[in-house]
Amino acid sequence: MQKQKVNIDMTNEVVKIRGLEKSFGDYDVLRGIDLDLFQGENLVVLGRSGTGKSVLIKLISGLLMPDKGTIEVLGNDVPHISQRELEALRIRIGFSFQNSALYDSMTVRKNLEFPLVRNRKGITKAEVNKNVESVLDAVGLSQTINQMPSELSGGQRKRIGIARTLILNPEIMMYDEPTAGLDPITCIEINDLINEVQQNYNTSSIIITHDLTCAKQTGDRVAMLLDGKFQRVGTFEEVFNTEDPRVKPFYDYNFTE
């Protein structure tokens, strides 16, 4: 499905990173990162394995401390806020990670209720039911409400994982390899879902992927991590309009024989 036009507020950076550096021992992983995620946009982060994409997500979510630089998320100075403020901030971020496995012993309904009951003290049973039904409808899987995760396909489990993050109405979504391991048709469905979430939940998203079809279909902008910095940032076409040998193979591998 063609991506619909979305309203992106270029005056509102929900994530604002400046001069970010992070090393492990002698290895300088991030060497001066500047990055903005604007309100309402889908930003795709590309880079070779081991370039530091996961490290970047961990820094944004406060799981790692930077060596240098600033990280602002929804107005919070992430490295310097208290643990309590960090926990409150993380509830405003939806993480859709490859390993964010569903609880196998719980039905889809129970899996979706879990984050709500845990994070929304005093929520009524009726509100829980309404929210569960609403997110299941959003991911197109209302019929699975009483099924066990083992009865779902990989693509369905991915959708339920996304529903489980949506149930807390996140302002930011982080997708880590959302299409990894899925067949091409399911990949397209997940790409469409990412765009629907952007439209219907008014989220701003960071999408980490090696899948350039995903990048092309979902990204309003693409940022390519090269040698510890975002050296190419722009639309998909702008980023790949180059003969740079660090960039071109990504395109060729995905789109040419």
Ligand SMILES: Nc1ncnc2c1ncn2[C@@H]1O[C@H](COP(=O)(O)OP(=O)(O)OP(=O)(O)O)[C@@H](O)[C@H]1O
């Ligand atoms: N806690 C840590 N301690 C030491 N080194 C680490 C730590 N976390 C990450 N690294 C190193 O930082 C580098 C970047 O890792 P990262 O996981 O961010 O890569 P990535 O870009 O997400 O890769 P992939 O695409 O394969 O997932 C790797 O060389 C990794 O070994």
